[in-house]
Amino acid sequence: MSENKRTEVDQLGEFGLIERITKDVEINHKSTVKGIGDDAAVIDCGDDYMVVSTDMLLEGIHFDLSFMPLQHLGYKAIAVNVSDIAAMNALPEQVTVSIAITNRFSVEAIDMIYQGIKAACKNYNVDLVGGDTTSSRSGLVISVSVTGRVAKDKIVYRSGAKKGDILCLSGDIGGAYMGLQVLLREKKVYESNPEMQPKLDDYEYIVGRQLRPEARTDVIHDLREIGIVPTSMIDVSDGVASEIMHICKASGVGAAIYEQKLPVDQRTFDACHEFKIPSVTPGLNGGEDYELLFTIDQEDFKKVEKNPNIYFIGYIDEAESGARMVTVGDQIVPISAQGFKHF
Amino acid sequence: MSENKRTEVDQLGEFGLIERITKDVEINHKSTVKGIGDDAAVIDCGDDYMVVSTDMLLEGIHFDLSFMPLQHLGYKAIAVNVSDIAAMNALPEQVTVSIAITNRFSVEAIDMIYQGIKAACKNYNVDLVGGDTTSSRSGLVISVSVTGRVAKDKIVYRSGAKKGDILCLSGDIGGAYMGLQVLLREKKVYESNPEMQPKLDDYEYIVGRQLRPEARTDVIHDLREIGIVPTSMIDVSDGVASEIMHICKASGVGAAIYEQKLPVDQRTFDACHEFKIPSVTPGLNGGEDYELLFTIDQEDFKKVEKNPNIYFIGYIDEAESGARMVTVGDQIVPISAQGFKHF
Numbered sequence: 001m002s003e004n005k006r007t008e009v010d011q012l013g014e015f016g017l018i019e020r021i022t023k024d025v026e027i028n029h030k031s032t033v034k035g036i037g038d039d040a041a042v043i044d045c046g047d048d049y050m051v052v053s054t055d056m057l058l059e060g061i062h063f064d065l066s067f068m069p070l071q072h073l074g075y076k077a078i079a080v081n082v083s084d085i086a087a088m089n090a091l092p093e094q095v096t097v098s099i100a101i102t103n104r105f106s107v108e109a110i111d112m113i114y115q116g117i118k119a120a121c122k123n124y125n126v127d128l129v130g131g132d133t134t135s136s137r138s139g140l141v142i143s144v145s146v147t148g149r150v151a152k153d154k155i156v157y158r159s160g161a162k163k164g165d166i167l168c169l170s171g172d173i174g175g176a177y178m179g180l181q182v183l184l185r186e187k188k189v190y191e192s193n194p195e196m197q198p199k200l201d202d203y204e205y206i207v208g209r210q211l212r213p214e215a216r217t218d219v220i221h222d223l224r225e226i227g228i229v230p231t232s233m234i235d236v237s238d239g240v241a242s243e244i245m246h247i248c249k250a251s252g253v254g255a256a257i258y259e260q261k262l263p264v265d266q267r268t269f270d271a272c273h274e275f276k277i278p279s280v281t282p283g284l285n286g287g288e289d290y291e292l293l294f295t296i297d298q299e300d301f302k303k304v305e306k307n308p309n310i311y312f313i314g315y316i317d318e319a320e321s322g323a324r325m326v327t328v329g330d331q332i333v334p335i336s337a338q339g340f341k342h343f
Numbered sequence: 344m345s346e347n348k349r350t351e352v353d354q355l356g357e358f359g360l361i362e363r364i365t366k367d368v369e370i371n372h373k374s375t376v377k378g379i380g381d382d383a384a385v386i387d388c389g390d391d392y393m394v395v396s397t398d399m400l401l402e403g404i405h406f407d408l409s410f411m412p413l414q415h416l417g418y419k420a421i422a423v424n425v426s427d428i429a430a431m432n433a434l435p436e437q438v439t440v441s442i443a444i445t446n447r448f449s450v451e452a453i454d455m456i457y458q459g460i461k462a463a464c465k466n467y468n469v470d471l472v473g474g475d476t477t478s479s480r481s482g483l484v485i486s487v488s489v490t491g492r493v494a495k496d497k498i499v500y501r502s503g504a505k506k507g508d509i510l511c512l513s514g515d516i517g518g519a520y521m522g523l524q525v526l527l528r529e530k531k532v533y534e535s536n537p538e539m540q541p542k543l544d545d546y547e548y549i550v551g552r553q554l555r556p557e558a559r560t561d562v563i564h565d566l567r568e569i570g571i572v573p574t575s576m577i578d579v580s581d582g583v584a585s586e587i588m589h590i591c592k593a594s595g596v597g598a599a600i601y602e603q604k605l606p607v608d609q610r611t612f613d614a615c616h617e618f619k620i621p622s623v624t625p626g627l628n629g630g631e632d633y634e635l636l637f638t639i640d641q642e643d644f645k646k647v648e649k650n651p652n653i654y655f656i657g658y659i660d661e662a663e664s665g666a667r668m669v670t671v672g673d674q675i676v677p678i679s680a681q682g683f684k685h686f
Contacts, residue, residue: 007450017450018476021457025471029436031492032470041472043437043490046389054473054488056441060480093372094386098399098486107350107360114364127375128368129384130397133361137403143441143486145397147386149374 037250038158039087039234040148049155051148053084059139066190067183067198070109072211074116077142080237082124082215083290085148087235089156091220092126098143100136113142124217154229156294158250161232165295167255167314168230168304170219172263173240174279177286178271179203179210205267213290219309226303230294240313241284241335243293244323254321257314257335259328284325284335380593381501382430382578383491392498394491396427402482409533410526410541413452415554417459420485423580425467425558426633428491430578432499434563435469441486443479456485467560497572499637504575504594508638510657511573511647513562515606516583517622520629521614522546522553548610556633562652569646573637583656584627584678586636587666597664600657600678602671627668627678 009017022036033049034042040053057063057077065073078095085092097117101110121128126146186198200207215235223230232251234243240262244255262283264272272279295316296304304310314326323335352360365379376392377385383396400406400420408416421438428435440460444453464471469489529541543550558578566573575594577586583605587598605626607615615622638659639647647653657669666678 005451009444009446009448009450009453012450014476017453020450021453021476022471025461026465027470027472028468029470031436032472035470035472036474041437041439043393043472045393046391048389050386050388050393052437052439052473052488052490054439054441054475054486056443056475056477056484056486058443058477058479058484061443061478093374094384094395096384096395096397096488098397100399100401100404100484101352103352105352107352107355107363108348110352110360110364118368122369125371127370127372127378128365129370129375129378129386130395131379132397132399133357133364134399134401135404136401138481141399141401141443141484141486143397143399143484145395145439145488147395 034157039084040090042088042155045149047152048149049090049152051085051088051090051150052145053081054143054145055081055084056141056143058141064187065140066187068211070112071116071119073142074113075120075212077144078117078120078124078126079213079215080290081144081146082120082126082217083235083237085146086215086217086220087233087292088148088150089154089220089223089230089233090148090150091217092124092146092148094129094147095121095126096130096145097128098132098134100134100141102136102138102140105140124215156230156233158232158234158247161247161251161253161295161316163253163317164298165231165316166298166301166312167244167257167316168294168296169240169263169311169313170216170292170309171289172265172268173236173289173291174264174272174282174286175206175209175268176213176288177282178268178275179206179208181275182207182271183210203271205265206271210288213288215290216292219292228296228300228303230296233292233294236287236289236291236293238287239285240293244335247293247295248319248323251316252319253316254318255314255316255323256321256326258326261311261313263311263313377500382427383433385431385498388492390495391492392433392495394428394431394433394493395488396424397486397488398424398427399484399486401484407530408483409530411554413455414459414462416485417456418463418555420487421460421463421467421469422556422558423633424487424489425463425469425560426578426580428489429558429560429563430576430635431491431493432497432563432566432573432576433491433493434560435467435489435491437472437490438464438469439473439488440471441475441477443477443484445479445481445483448483467558499573499576501575501577501590501593504590504596504638504659506596506660507641508574508659509641509644509655510587510598510600510659511637511639512583512606512654512656513559513635513652514632515608515611516579516632516634517607517615517625517629518549518552518611519556519631520625521611521618522549522551524618525550525614526553546610546614548608549614553631556631558633559635562635565652571639571643571646573639576635576637579630579632579634579636581630582628583636587678590636590638591662591666594659595662596659597661598657598659598666599664599669601669604654604656606654606656
């Protein structure tokens with residue numbers, strides 16, 4: 001009897017599960033311009049498109065309160081959602097926040113979370129317009145939905161990359177992942193000896209990348225100013241390898257990236273050295289950097305080539321070539337989307 | 344030092360906490376027509392308003408999987424959100440669903456939840472456009488956000504009720520609360536003796552009201568057809584008493600309701616009798632009926648007076664009169680918002 005069949009989620013994986021859930025989803029409203037399958041859904045809104053995205057963060061899965069300050073958590077919950085809006089070349093306007101708390105959280109603790117939420121709302125110029133407050137039996141849950149807006153001719157999907165386009169990154173990668181490694185190590189030290197104080201001073205940059213990432217709405221403003229509409233875009237939440245695979249799949253193209261061109265900050269590099277991890281690993285497969293990975297037409301290159309904040313990491317070519325990395329030693333290695341496993 | 348002060352959430356209550364969180368929230372975008380404080384936020388969207396609402400359901404707080412079938416849970420998660428859209432006189436168009444699961448849920452169990460979600464999407468004509476799938480350390484969490492649309496001159500807030508308006512209900516109340524009492528009783532019987540099968544046949548109606556409530560988008564269609572725009576509206580999620588208080592506060596009015604006019608179904612009444620609960624209690628203070636409570640101008644009364652699906656339960660008057668109930672014995676009792684305590 002099929003009703004007694006039990007398939008574990010692990011057998012499918014997250015992407016397999018999403019594919020299974022979404023395969024028979026129907027779209028009936030003409031106002032639904034784009035449903036599941038990009039960083040945000042796209043809804044017709046008069047002269048503009050409205051983009052909508054949502055993300056849920058759970059204690060013990062997405063964050064560990066033993067090292068995540070509550071203000072930072074609130075800030076990050078907004079930032080990671082705003083990042084999805086930026087990835088559509090849109091700017092955020094409204095946000096709703098639902099929060100579930102156990103009775104171990106005092107009113108003052110909730111205040112701290114909202115201090116972070118409100119600081120992020122101010123920083124990204126987004127209005128807090130609603131939400132839900134409820135109890136939880138175990139652990140803190142924060143679910144955020146965000147709406148953004150973009151002119152119809154400026155919307156950017158994952159699917160527009162084409163042969164010859166240049167692959168760009170808005171900032172350095174791998175820092176958030178290495179920051180997490182440091183935090184986990186210091187937690188372990190502290191747990192085995194509570195007298196020990198965590199040593200984080202030397203790791204301020206990478207720990208900051210993990211605890212207080214920023215959504216790159218500034219890049220969206222910059223691109224608008226210089227008149228560039230990327231041909232495709234995605235935010236780096238699961239690691240560059242995984243995101244490049246998404247762009248290749250959605251656009252029906254291949255891509256080559258140069259190991260040498262991957263922007264890894266010296267401080268991330270130092271931490272890799274200390275942890276004996278090859279720096280290409282967090283760069284490609286570390287997650288949560290929330291930088292923007294995008295492609296531009298070669299024609300647009302001259303407009304950005306001297307921009308110190310944009311890194312050119314490779315190019316787009318035929319689907320048959322697949323996604324691959326050209327190593328420092330000129331070897332060609334296929335890229336596999338390892339994704340980012342939460343701790 | 345103030346940083347060491349600890350205030351328990353219970354000291355403030357849910358409404359007090361929301362007030363504290365929201366008191367310094369700023370609105371900066373001119374596209375934000377209405378922020379926190381109604382059933383949904385309102386966003387300018389060209390010729391129409393877009394309304395946005397969100398609700399999070401947690402296992403052990405909002406539902407008990409020992410008696411809540413997974414399909415019904417999925418259906419209800421959509422219905423309760425759609426209900427908030429209907430309460431703005433809008434119709435739903437898009438929905439995002441975030442779900443967090445522990446490893447005790449198989450792929451087949453997740454399929455069942457999505458069967459319910461998709462059935463509700465079909466029934467309410469709403470497109471599933473996005474979401475998030477993640478792990479949970481403990482218990483199932485479903486967070487839904489929904490967008491709806493309404494012509495700008497048809498939007499209805501909680502705040503438009505005025506003296507002389509007639510208070511209306513779209514259906515009978517108290518059933519969902521009594522259904523929950525039956526389910527909790529049968530659960531207890533089952534727990535003390537697993538050989539016993541739950542006896543639910545006699546309670547099909549009220550148990551259905553609890554497990555599979557419907558959002559009353561049909562009423563919104565009806566009102567549009569007969570050309571009525573309510574002066575105020577709210578959905579009954581926390582009980583009629585609490586919702587009337589919201590309308591009175593937002594509109595700056597008082598209200599009188601007649602105990603005798605409160606629509607309580609015979610099957611709800613029978614359950615009240617069996618449980619020795621006065622039927623006015625679940626009617627006023629039971630939650631989760633998801634009927635619409637609204638006010639109409641007296642001028643519009645003739646358009647609906649013969650509508651068998653609308654119950655006229657009282658009227659609006661001056662703020663000084665407060666919210667009160669006229670009992671069957673002609674006594675006048677002030678209404679206090681007891682709200683609905685989740686089990």
